[in-house]
Amino acid sequence: MIHTDLSEILIVDTETTGLGNTDEILQLSVIDGLGNVLWDRYYRPLNHTSWYYAQKVNHISPEFVADKPNIAEDSEEIISLFRGYELILGYNTKFDLRMLSNNIKEFNEL
Numbered sequence: 333m334i335h336t337d338l339s340e341i342l343i344v345d346t347e348t349t350g351l352g353n354t355d356e357i358l359q360l361s362v363i364d365g366l367g368n369v370l371w372d373r374y375y376r377p378l379n380h381t382s383w384y385y386a387q388k389v390n391h392i393s394p395e396f397v398a399d400k401p402n403i404a405e406d407s408e409e410i411i412s413l414f415r416g417y418e419l420i421l422g423y424n425t426k427f428d429l430r431m432l433s434n435n436i437k438e439f440n441e442l
Contacts, residue, residue, distance in 0.1 A: 336365075341364060341418065344421070344422045344428050345423065349377055355383075356375070356379060358390065359390070360403070373400075376397045382394055410432070411436065
């Protein structure tokens with residue numbers, strides 16, 4: 333049995349404009365294994381002005397994120413947040429990490 337300190341686990345979730353490689357993150361939420369909220373922010377996409385099908389699922393409208401920052405403005409903080417964690421979990425973690433890599437180029441260097 334492998335023992336992991338729960339504080340060394342990140343649980344990540346994203347909401348996006350769609351499922352493709354050019355889609356953008358609308359919300360990034362991260363908690364640790366103890367349930368502490370480490371990050372929960374909404375973002376305004378740079379290249380998408382609407383996301384009809386995704387909006388039906390995530391209920392995040394273009395109007396809601398119109399005054400939010402772009403994820404690039406938080407990129408250094410997000411990268412720092414993910415550094416050094418032993419385990420990253422989520423419901424669809426492979427997708428979430430791909431979206432982070434697509435939206436924050438420096439994320440690939442982790």
